[in-house]
Amino acid sequence: LKQTLINLVLSNQFTGRQDPHNHLRFLNKVTSMFRHPKVPNTTVKLLLFPFSLEGEARIWLDKEPPRSILTWEDLVSKFINQFFPPSKTTYLRNEITNFLQKSNETFNEVWERFKDLFRQCPHHGFSELHQLDTFYNALNPNNHDALDSAAGGNFLDKIPRECLSIIESKSKVRYSRSRVTDVRTNANANLSNSQSNSFDLQQIAAAIEDKLDIRMNRFEKSLIEMKNSLVTPTAPLKAVTEVCVTCGSNHSYNQCPLTRGGNDYPVFHDNIQQFQTAAGGNFIQNRQNQTRPPGFHQPAQKNNNQNHF
Incomplete structure:
Protein backbone atom coordinates (compact mmCIF):
# COMPACT_ATOMS: atom_id res chain seq x y z
CA LEU A 1 0.00 0.00 0.00
CA PRO A 85 -27.97 -3.81 13.69
CA PRO A 86 -31.28 -5.16 12.32
CA SER A 87 -33.21 -3.26 15.00
CA LYS A 88 -32.01 0.01 13.54
CA THR A 89 -33.02 -1.13 10.06
CA THR A 90 -36.50 -1.94 11.33
CA TYR A 91 -36.78 1.47 12.95
CA LEU A 92 -35.82 3.28 9.75
CA ARG A 93 -38.19 1.13 7.68
CA ASN A 94 -41.04 2.19 9.94
CA GLU A 95 -39.97 5.82 9.57
CA ILE A 96 -40.16 5.46 5.79
CA THR A 97 -43.54 3.72 5.85
CA ASN A 98 -45.10 6.36 8.13
CA PHE A 99 -43.45 9.31 6.40
CA LEU A 100 -45.56 12.51 6.22
CA GLN A 101 -44.94 16.08 5.15
CA LYS A 102 -44.75 18.58 8.00
CA SER A 103 -47.04 21.61 8.08
CA ASN A 104 -44.23 24.15 7.70
CA GLU A 105 -42.13 22.08 5.27
CA THR A 106 -41.57 23.10 1.65
CA PHE A 107 -41.61 20.67 -1.27
CA ASN A 108 -37.84 20.73 -1.56
CA GLU A 109 -37.37 20.15 2.18
CA VAL A 110 -39.75 17.19 2.34
CA TRP A 111 -38.13 15.56 -0.69
CA GLU A 112 -34.61 15.93 0.79
CA ARG A 113 -35.73 14.51 4.13
CA PHE A 114 -37.33 11.53 2.37
CA LYS A 115 -34.11 10.76 0.49
CA ASP A 116 -32.05 11.06 3.69
CA LEU A 117 -34.06 8.22 5.26
CA PHE A 118 -33.21 5.93 2.36
CA ARG A 119 -29.54 6.88 2.52
CA GLN A 120 -29.48 5.96 6.22
CA CYS A 121 -31.10 2.60 5.51
CA PRO A 122 -29.58 1.14 2.33
CA HIS A 123 -31.05 -2.30 3.10
CA HIS A 124 -34.64 -1.06 3.34
CA GLY A 125 -35.93 -3.51 0.73
CA PHE A 126 -38.50 -1.12 -0.84
CA SER A 127 -38.96 -1.14 -4.60
CA GLU A 128 -38.68 2.08 -6.59
CA LEU A 129 -42.43 2.16 -7.27
CA HIS A 130 -43.17 1.63 -3.58
CA GLN A 131 -40.88 4.54 -2.69
CA LEU A 132 -42.66 6.88 -5.14
CA ASP A 133 -46.08 5.82 -3.88
CA THR A 134 -45.01 6.43 -0.26
CA PHE A 135 -43.68 9.88 -1.07
CA TYR A 136 -46.73 10.93 -3.13
CA ASN A 137 -49.20 9.90 -0.42
CA ALA A 138 -47.13 11.69 2.23
CA LEU A 139 -47.59 15.09 0.55
CA ASN A 140 -50.25 17.69 1.34
CA PRO A 141 -53.13 18.33 -1.17
CA ASN A 142 -51.41 21.33 -2.76
CA ASN A 143 -48.33 19.32 -3.67
CA HIS A 144 -50.57 16.47 -4.91
CA ASP A 145 -52.20 18.85 -7.34
CA ALA A 146 -48.83 20.27 -8.40
CA LEU A 147 -47.45 16.82 -9.27
CA ASP A 148 -50.64 15.77 -11.07
CA SER A 149 -50.62 18.99 -13.07
CA ALA A 150 -46.97 18.48 -14.06
CA ALA A 151 -47.71 14.88 -15.08
CA GLY A 152 -50.77 15.90 -17.13
CA GLY A 153 -52.96 13.55 -15.14
CA ASN A 154 -52.46 11.07 -12.32
CA PHE A 155 -48.85 11.31 -11.21
CA LEU A 156 -48.55 7.62 -10.30
CA ASP A 157 -49.62 6.56 -13.80
CA LYS A 158 -46.20 7.61 -15.06
CA ILE A 159 -43.25 5.24 -15.04
CA PRO A 160 -40.83 5.58 -12.08
CA ARG A 161 -38.15 7.31 -14.16
CA GLU A 162 -40.60 10.01 -15.34
CA CYS A 163 -41.96 10.42 -11.81
CA LEU A 164 -38.47 11.00 -10.43
CA SER A 165 -37.78 13.54 -13.18
CA ILE A 166 -40.96 15.47 -12.34
CA ILE A 167 -40.17 15.46 -8.61
CA GLU A 168 -36.60 16.68 -9.12
CA SER A 169 -37.80 19.42 -11.48
CA LYS A 170 -40.45 20.61 -9.03
CA SER A 171 -37.99 20.46 -6.16
CA LYS A 172 -35.54 22.78 -7.93
CA VAL A 173 -38.27 25.27 -8.88
CA ARG A 174 -39.77 25.32 -5.40
CA TYR A 175 -36.30 25.65 -3.88
CA SER A 176 -35.54 28.74 -5.99
CA ARG A 177 -38.89 30.30 -5.10
CA SER A 178 -38.43 29.56 -1.42
CA ARG A 179 -35.03 31.25 -1.49
CA VAL A 180 -36.55 34.36 -3.08
CA THR A 181 -39.30 34.32 -0.46
CA ASP A 182 -36.74 33.96 2.32
CA VAL A 183 -34.75 36.88 0.93
CA ARG A 184 -37.88 39.06 0.79
CA THR A 185 -38.89 37.98 4.28
CA ASN A 186 -35.46 38.78 5.63
CA ALA A 187 -35.47 42.12 3.82
CA ASN A 188 -38.85 43.02 5.31
CA ALA A 189 -37.69 41.88 8.72
CA ASN A 190 -34.54 43.99 8.42
CA LEU A 191 -36.61 46.98 7.29
CA SER A 192 -38.97 46.51 10.21
CA ASN A 193 -36.06 46.17 12.59
CA SER A 194 -34.38 49.25 11.13
CA GLN A 195 -37.60 51.26 11.53
CA SER A 196 -37.98 50.01 15.07
CA ASN A 197 -34.36 50.84 15.80
CA SER A 198 -34.83 54.28 14.24
CA PHE A 199 -37.86 54.92 16.46
CA ASP A 200 -35.90 53.82 19.51
CA LEU A 201 -33.04 56.14 18.59
CA GLN A 202 -35.46 59.04 18.20
CA GLN A 203 -36.87 58.40 21.66
CA ILE A 204 -33.39 58.24 23.15
CA ALA A 205 -32.37 61.47 21.39
CA ALA A 206 -35.51 63.25 22.64
CA ALA A 207 -34.85 62.12 26.21
CA ILE A 208 -31.25 63.31 26.03
CA GLU A 209 -32.36 66.66 24.62
CA ASP A 210 -34.85 67.13 27.47
CA LYS A 211 -32.17 66.38 30.03
CA LEU A 212 -29.81 68.86 28.38
CA ASP A 213 -32.48 71.58 28.44
CA ILE A 214 -33.06 71.02 32.15
CA ARG A 215 -29.34 71.17 32.90
CA MET A 216 -28.86 74.32 30.79
CA ASN A 217 -31.71 76.06 32.61
CA ARG A 218 -30.17 75.16 35.94
CA PHE A 219 -26.77 76.38 34.76
CA GLU A 220 -28.16 79.73 33.56
CA LYS A 221 -29.99 80.20 36.86
CA SER A 222 -26.79 79.50 38.79
CA LEU A 223 -24.89 82.05 36.68
CA ILE A 224 -27.51 84.74 37.35
CA GLU A 225 -27.41 84.08 41.10
CA MET A 226 -23.62 84.19 41.08
CA LYS A 227 -23.63 87.48 39.16
CA ASN A 228 -26.09 89.08 41.57
CA SER A 229 -24.03 88.02 44.56
CA LEU A 230 -20.89 89.67 43.13
CA VAL A 231 -22.50 93.11 42.38
CA THR A 232 -22.24 95.55 45.40
CA PRO A 233 -24.37 98.71 45.66
CA THR A 234 -22.40 101.90 45.00
CA ALA A 235 -22.56 104.96 47.28
CA PRO A 236 -24.15 108.10 45.77
CA LEU A 237 -21.62 110.46 44.28
CA LYS A 238 -21.17 113.83 45.94
CA ALA A 239 -21.54 116.97 43.89
CA VAL A 240 -18.17 118.22 42.64
CA THR A 241 -17.33 121.77 43.76
CA GLU A 242 -15.38 123.69 41.15
CA VAL A 243 -12.31 125.57 42.52
CA CYS A 244 -10.41 128.26 40.64
CA VAL A 245 -6.79 127.33 40.07
CA THR A 246 -5.70 130.99 40.11
CA CYS A 247 -7.18 132.35 43.30
CA GLY A 248 -8.60 129.24 45.02
CA SER A 249 -12.13 130.61 45.22
CA ASN A 250 -15.29 128.68 44.44
CA HIS A 251 -15.66 129.66 40.81
CA SER A 252 -14.29 128.52 37.50
CA TYR A 253 -11.05 129.73 36.03
CA ASN A 254 -12.91 131.72 33.33
CA GLN A 255 -14.91 133.59 35.99
CA CYS A 256 -11.89 134.63 38.03
CA PRO A 257 -11.64 138.50 38.35
CA LEU A 258 -7.89 138.28 38.28
CA THR A 259 -7.77 136.78 34.84
CA ARG A 260 -10.57 139.02 33.54
CA GLY A 261 -8.93 142.32 34.71
CA GLY A 262 -10.28 145.10 36.95
CA ASN A 263 -9.43 146.96 40.10
CA ASP A 264 -11.06 144.57 42.49
CA TYR A 265 -8.42 142.06 43.50
CA PRO A 266 -9.14 139.31 45.92
CA VAL A 267 -6.92 138.53 48.79
CA PHE A 268 -4.34 136.05 47.53
CA HIS A 269 -2.77 133.23 49.32
CA ASP A 270 0.82 134.00 50.23
CA ASN A 271 2.39 131.53 47.91
CA ILE A 272 0.30 132.57 44.90
CA GLN A 273 0.96 136.34 45.58
CA GLN A 274 4.67 135.73 45.83
CA PHE A 275 4.56 133.81 42.61
CA GLN A 276 2.70 136.60 40.84
CA THR A 277 5.13 139.29 42.21
CA ALA A 278 8.18 137.33 41.19
CA ALA A 279 6.75 136.74 37.77
CA GLY A 280 6.00 140.45 37.26
CA GLY A 281 9.50 141.50 38.35
CA ASN A 282 11.14 139.08 36.01
CA PHE A 283 9.00 140.29 33.15
CA ILE A 284 10.00 143.98 33.71
CA GLN A 285 13.67 143.14 34.12
CA ASN A 286 13.67 141.17 30.93
CA ARG A 287 12.20 144.07 29.01
CA GLN A 288 14.93 146.44 30.27
CA ASN A 289 17.76 144.08 29.46
CA GLN A 290 16.46 143.28 26.00
CA THR A 291 18.94 144.14 23.18
CA ARG A 292 17.42 146.43 20.58
CA PRO A 293 18.44 146.98 16.98
CA PRO A 294 20.75 149.90 16.05
CA GLY A 295 19.12 153.31 15.76
CA PHE A 296 16.28 152.27 17.94
CA HIS A 297 15.63 154.45 20.96
CA GLN A 298 13.02 153.61 23.44
CA PRO A 299 10.83 156.55 24.12
CA ALA A 300 10.80 157.75 27.65
CA GLN A 301 7.78 156.87 29.67
CA LYS A 302 5.48 159.71 30.26
CA ASN A 303 4.22 160.33 33.67
CA ASN A 304 0.53 160.46 33.41
CA ASN A 305 0.40 162.29 36.69
CA GLN A 306 2.82 165.09 35.54
CA ASN A 307 1.32 168.56 35.31
CA HIS A 308 1.47 170.22 31.91
CA PHE A 309 1.98 173.89 31.69
Whole structure:
Protein backbone atom coordinates (compact mmCIF):
# COMPACT_ATOMS: atom_id res chain seq x y z
CA LEU A 1 0.00 0.00 0.00
CA LYS A 2 1.16 3.51 -0.78
CA GLN A 3 1.67 5.84 2.16
CA THR A 4 -0.42 8.49 0.40
CA LEU A 5 -3.40 6.15 0.35
CA ILE A 6 -2.94 5.25 4.02
CA ASN A 7 -2.72 8.91 5.04
CA LEU A 8 -5.91 9.67 3.15
CA VAL A 9 -7.77 6.94 5.04
CA LEU A 10 -6.31 8.02 8.39
CA SER A 11 -7.79 11.49 7.85
CA ASN A 12 -11.35 10.08 7.97
CA GLN A 13 -11.41 7.24 10.48
CA PHE A 14 -14.55 5.48 11.70
CA THR A 15 -15.05 5.43 15.49
CA GLY A 16 -18.33 3.49 15.73
CA ARG A 17 -20.62 6.52 16.10
CA GLN A 18 -20.88 7.52 12.44
CA ASP A 19 -22.99 5.97 9.72
CA PRO A 20 -21.22 2.71 8.65
CA HIS A 21 -22.73 2.90 5.16
CA ASN A 22 -21.14 6.30 4.60
CA HIS A 23 -17.79 4.92 5.72
CA LEU A 24 -18.00 2.04 3.26
CA ARG A 25 -18.85 4.46 0.46
CA PHE A 26 -15.81 6.53 1.42
CA LEU A 27 -13.52 3.48 1.17
CA ASN A 28 -14.96 2.49 -2.19
CA LYS A 29 -14.33 5.99 -3.53
CA VAL A 30 -10.75 6.18 -2.22
CA THR A 31 -9.68 2.75 -3.47
CA SER A 32 -11.23 3.36 -6.88
CA MET A 33 -8.64 6.10 -7.49
CA PHE A 34 -5.69 3.74 -6.83
CA ARG A 35 -6.09 0.69 -9.00
CA HIS A 36 -3.33 -1.83 -9.61
CA PRO A 37 -3.55 -4.12 -12.63
CA LYS A 38 -2.33 -7.18 -10.72
CA VAL A 39 -4.16 -6.57 -7.40
CA PRO A 40 -7.98 -6.79 -7.14
CA ASN A 41 -9.76 -3.79 -5.68
CA THR A 42 -11.38 -5.90 -2.96
CA THR A 43 -7.93 -6.99 -1.77
CA VAL A 44 -6.82 -3.37 -1.52
CA LYS A 45 -9.91 -2.54 0.56
CA LEU A 46 -9.30 -5.51 2.89
CA LEU A 47 -5.72 -4.37 3.50
CA LEU A 48 -6.72 -0.72 3.93
CA PHE A 49 -9.79 -1.25 6.13
CA PRO A 50 -7.94 -1.67 9.49
CA PHE A 51 -6.27 1.74 9.01
CA SER A 52 -9.70 3.34 8.67
CA LEU A 53 -10.86 2.36 12.17
CA GLU A 54 -10.16 3.81 15.59
CA GLY A 55 -11.56 3.64 19.10
CA GLU A 56 -14.53 1.35 19.58
CA ALA A 57 -14.50 0.22 15.95
CA ARG A 58 -10.84 -0.83 16.08
CA ILE A 59 -11.44 -2.77 19.31
CA TRP A 60 -14.29 -4.65 17.60
CA LEU A 61 -12.10 -5.66 14.65
CA ASP A 62 -9.25 -6.80 16.89
CA LYS A 63 -11.67 -9.07 18.82
CA GLU A 64 -12.83 -10.93 15.72
CA PRO A 65 -11.59 -14.55 15.66
CA PRO A 66 -8.70 -15.34 13.30
CA ARG A 67 -9.69 -16.28 9.75
CA SER A 68 -13.30 -15.23 10.41
CA ILE A 69 -13.09 -12.62 7.65
CA LEU A 70 -11.81 -13.99 4.35
CA THR A 71 -13.51 -11.78 1.76
CA TRP A 72 -14.64 -8.20 1.44
CA GLU A 73 -18.27 -9.34 1.57
CA ASP A 74 -17.62 -11.07 4.91
CA LEU A 75 -16.12 -7.89 6.30
CA VAL A 76 -19.04 -5.72 5.11
CA SER A 77 -21.62 -8.09 6.59
CA LYS A 78 -19.95 -8.23 10.00
CA PHE A 79 -19.27 -4.49 10.00
CA ILE A 80 -22.90 -3.55 9.20
CA ASN A 81 -24.35 -6.03 11.70
CA GLN A 82 -22.12 -4.64 14.42
CA PHE A 83 -22.68 -0.91 13.87
CA PHE A 84 -26.01 -0.99 12.06
CA PRO A 85 -27.97 -3.81 13.69
CA PRO A 86 -31.28 -5.16 12.32
CA SER A 87 -33.21 -3.26 15.00
CA LYS A 88 -32.01 0.01 13.54
CA THR A 89 -33.02 -1.13 10.06
CA THR A 90 -36.50 -1.94 11.33
CA TYR A 91 -36.78 1.47 12.95
CA LEU A 92 -35.82 3.28 9.75
CA ARG A 93 -38.19 1.13 7.68
CA ASN A 94 -41.04 2.19 9.94
CA GLU A 95 -39.97 5.82 9.57
CA ILE A 96 -40.16 5.46 5.79
CA THR A 97 -43.54 3.72 5.85
CA ASN A 98 -45.10 6.36 8.13
CA PHE A 99 -43.45 9.31 6.40
CA LEU A 100 -45.56 12.51 6.22
CA GLN A 101 -44.94 16.08 5.15
CA LYS A 102 -44.75 18.58 8.00
CA SER A 103 -47.04 21.61 8.08
CA ASN A 104 -44.23 24.15 7.70
CA GLU A 105 -42.13 22.08 5.27
CA THR A 106 -41.57 23.10 1.65
CA PHE A 107 -41.61 20.67 -1.27
CA ASN A 108 -37.84 20.73 -1.56
CA GLU A 109 -37.37 20.15 2.18
CA VAL A 110 -39.75 17.19 2.34
CA TRP A 111 -38.13 15.56 -0.69
CA GLU A 112 -34.61 15.93 0.79
CA ARG A 113 -35.73 14.51 4.13
CA PHE A 114 -37.33 11.53 2.37
CA LYS A 115 -34.11 10.76 0.49
CA ASP A 116 -32.05 11.06 3.69
CA LEU A 117 -34.06 8.22 5.26
CA PHE A 118 -33.21 5.93 2.36
CA ARG A 119 -29.54 6.88 2.52
CA GLN A 120 -29.48 5.96 6.22
CA CYS A 121 -31.10 2.60 5.51
CA PRO A 122 -29.58 1.14 2.33
CA HIS A 123 -31.05 -2.30 3.10
CA HIS A 124 -34.64 -1.06 3.34
CA GLY A 125 -35.93 -3.51 0.73
CA PHE A 126 -38.50 -1.12 -0.84
CA SER A 127 -38.96 -1.14 -4.60
CA GLU A 128 -38.68 2.08 -6.59
CA LEU A 129 -42.43 2.16 -7.27
CA HIS A 130 -43.17 1.63 -3.58
CA GLN A 131 -40.88 4.54 -2.69
CA LEU A 132 -42.66 6.88 -5.14
CA ASP A 133 -46.08 5.82 -3.88
CA THR A 134 -45.01 6.43 -0.26
CA PHE A 135 -43.68 9.88 -1.07
CA TYR A 136 -46.73 10.93 -3.13
CA ASN A 137 -49.20 9.90 -0.42
CA ALA A 138 -47.13 11.69 2.23
CA LEU A 139 -47.59 15.09 0.55
CA ASN A 140 -50.25 17.69 1.34
CA PRO A 141 -53.13 18.33 -1.17
CA ASN A 142 -51.41 21.33 -2.76
CA ASN A 143 -48.33 19.32 -3.67
CA HIS A 144 -50.57 16.47 -4.91
CA ASP A 145 -52.20 18.85 -7.34
CA ALA A 146 -48.83 20.27 -8.40
CA LEU A 147 -47.45 16.82 -9.27
CA ASP A 148 -50.64 15.77 -11.07
CA SER A 149 -50.62 18.99 -13.07
CA ALA A 150 -46.97 18.48 -14.06
CA ALA A 151 -47.71 14.88 -15.08
CA GLY A 152 -50.77 15.90 -17.13
CA GLY A 153 -52.96 13.55 -15.14
CA ASN A 154 -52.46 11.07 -12.32
CA PHE A 155 -48.85 11.31 -11.21
CA LEU A 156 -48.55 7.62 -10.30
CA ASP A 157 -49.62 6.56 -13.80
CA LYS A 158 -46.20 7.61 -15.06
CA ILE A 159 -43.25 5.24 -15.04
CA PRO A 160 -40.83 5.58 -12.08
CA ARG A 161 -38.15 7.31 -14.16
CA GLU A 162 -40.60 10.01 -15.34
CA CYS A 163 -41.96 10.42 -11.81
CA LEU A 164 -38.47 11.00 -10.43
CA SER A 165 -37.78 13.54 -13.18
CA ILE A 166 -40.96 15.47 -12.34
CA ILE A 167 -40.17 15.46 -8.61
CA GLU A 168 -36.60 16.68 -9.12
CA SER A 169 -37.80 19.42 -11.48
CA LYS A 170 -40.45 20.61 -9.03
CA SER A 171 -37.99 20.46 -6.16
CA LYS A 172 -35.54 22.78 -7.93
CA VAL A 173 -38.27 25.27 -8.88
CA ARG A 174 -39.77 25.32 -5.40
CA TYR A 175 -36.30 25.65 -3.88
CA SER A 176 -35.54 28.74 -5.99
CA ARG A 177 -38.89 30.30 -5.10
CA SER A 178 -38.43 29.56 -1.42
CA ARG A 179 -35.03 31.25 -1.49
CA VAL A 180 -36.55 34.36 -3.08
CA THR A 181 -39.30 34.32 -0.46
CA ASP A 182 -36.74 33.96 2.32
CA VAL A 183 -34.75 36.88 0.93
CA ARG A 184 -37.88 39.06 0.79
CA THR A 185 -38.89 37.98 4.28
CA ASN A 186 -35.46 38.78 5.63
CA ALA A 187 -35.47 42.12 3.82
CA ASN A 188 -38.85 43.02 5.31
CA ALA A 189 -37.69 41.88 8.72
CA ASN A 190 -34.54 43.99 8.42
CA LEU A 191 -36.61 46.98 7.29
CA SER A 192 -38.97 46.51 10.21
CA ASN A 193 -36.06 46.17 12.59
CA SER A 194 -34.38 49.25 11.13
CA GLN A 195 -37.60 51.26 11.53
CA SER A 196 -37.98 50.01 15.07
CA ASN A 197 -34.36 50.84 15.80
CA SER A 198 -34.83 54.28 14.24
CA PHE A 199 -37.86 54.92 16.46
CA ASP A 200 -35.90 53.82 19.51
CA LEU A 201 -33.04 56.14 18.59
CA GLN A 202 -35.46 59.04 18.20
CA GLN A 203 -36.87 58.40 21.66
CA ILE A 204 -33.39 58.24 23.15
CA ALA A 205 -32.37 61.47 21.39
CA ALA A 206 -35.51 63.25 22.64
CA ALA A 207 -34.85 62.12 26.21
CA ILE A 208 -31.25 63.31 26.03
CA GLU A 209 -32.36 66.66 24.62
CA ASP A 210 -34.85 67.13 27.47
CA LYS A 211 -32.17 66.38 30.03
CA LEU A 212 -29.81 68.86 28.38
CA ASP A 213 -32.48 71.58 28.44
CA ILE A 214 -33.06 71.02 32.15
CA ARG A 215 -29.34 71.17 32.90
CA MET A 216 -28.86 74.32 30.79
CA ASN A 217 -31.71 76.06 32.61
CA ARG A 218 -30.17 75.16 35.94
CA PHE A 219 -26.77 76.38 34.76
CA GLU A 220 -28.16 79.73 33.56
CA LYS A 221 -29.99 80.20 36.86
CA SER A 222 -26.79 79.50 38.79
CA LEU A 223 -24.89 82.05 36.68
CA ILE A 224 -27.51 84.74 37.35
CA GLU A 225 -27.41 84.08 41.10
CA MET A 226 -23.62 84.19 41.08
CA LYS A 227 -23.63 87.48 39.16
CA ASN A 228 -26.09 89.08 41.57
CA SER A 229 -24.03 88.02 44.56
CA LEU A 230 -20.89 89.67 43.13
CA VAL A 231 -22.50 93.11 42.38
CA THR A 232 -22.24 95.55 45.40
CA PRO A 233 -24.37 98.71 45.66
CA THR A 234 -22.40 101.90 45.00
CA ALA A 235 -22.56 104.96 47.28
CA PRO A 236 -24.15 108.10 45.77
CA LEU A 237 -21.62 110.46 44.28
CA LYS A 238 -21.17 113.83 45.94
CA ALA A 239 -21.54 116.97 43.89
CA VAL A 240 -18.17 118.22 42.64
CA THR A 241 -17.33 121.77 43.76
CA GLU A 242 -15.38 123.69 41.15
CA VAL A 243 -12.31 125.57 42.52
CA CYS A 244 -10.41 128.26 40.64
CA VAL A 245 -6.79 127.33 40.07
CA THR A 246 -5.70 130.99 40.11
CA CYS A 247 -7.18 132.35 43.30
CA GLY A 248 -8.60 129.24 45.02
CA SER A 249 -12.13 130.61 45.22
CA ASN A 250 -15.29 128.68 44.44
CA HIS A 251 -15.66 129.66 40.81
CA SER A 252 -14.29 128.52 37.50
CA TYR A 253 -11.05 129.73 36.03
CA ASN A 254 -12.91 131.72 33.33
CA GLN A 255 -14.91 133.59 35.99
CA CYS A 256 -11.89 134.63 38.03
CA PRO A 257 -11.64 138.50 38.35
CA LEU A 258 -7.89 138.28 38.28
CA THR A 259 -7.77 136.78 34.84
CA ARG A 260 -10.57 139.02 33.54
CA GLY A 261 -8.93 142.32 34.71
CA GLY A 262 -10.28 145.10 36.95
CA ASN A 263 -9.43 146.96 40.10
CA ASP A 264 -11.06 144.57 42.49
CA TYR A 265 -8.42 142.06 43.50
CA PRO A 266 -9.14 139.31 45.92
CA VAL A 267 -6.92 138.53 48.79
CA PHE A 268 -4.34 136.05 47.53
CA HIS A 269 -2.77 133.23 49.32
CA ASP A 270 0.82 134.00 50.23
CA ASN A 271 2.39 131.53 47.91
CA ILE A 272 0.30 132.57 44.90
CA GLN A 273 0.96 136.34 45.58
CA GLN A 274 4.67 135.73 45.83
CA PHE A 275 4.56 133.81 42.61
CA GLN A 276 2.70 136.60 40.84
CA THR A 277 5.13 139.29 42.21
CA ALA A 278 8.18 137.33 41.19
CA ALA A 279 6.75 136.74 37.77
CA GLY A 280 6.00 140.45 37.26
CA GLY A 281 9.50 141.50 38.35
CA ASN A 282 11.14 139.08 36.01
CA PHE A 283 9.00 140.29 33.15
CA ILE A 284 10.00 143.98 33.71
CA GLN A 285 13.67 143.14 34.12
CA ASN A 286 13.67 141.17 30.93
CA ARG A 287 12.20 144.07 29.01
CA GLN A 288 14.93 146.44 30.27
CA ASN A 289 17.76 144.08 29.46
CA GLN A 290 16.46 143.28 26.00
CA THR A 291 18.94 144.14 23.18
CA ARG A 292 17.42 146.43 20.58
CA PRO A 293 18.44 146.98 16.98
CA PRO A 294 20.75 149.90 16.05
CA GLY A 295 19.12 153.31 15.76
CA PHE A 296 16.28 152.27 17.94
CA HIS A 297 15.63 154.45 20.96
CA GLN A 298 13.02 153.61 23.44
CA PRO A 299 10.83 156.55 24.12
CA ALA A 300 10.80 157.75 27.65
CA GLN A 301 7.78 156.87 29.67
CA LYS A 302 5.48 159.71 30.26
CA ASN A 303 4.22 160.33 33.67
CA ASN A 304 0.53 160.46 33.41
CA ASN A 305 0.40 162.29 36.69
CA GLN A 306 2.82 165.09 35.54
CA ASN A 307 1.32 168.56 35.31
CA HIS A 308 1.47 170.22 31.91
CA PHE A 309 1.98 173.89 31.69
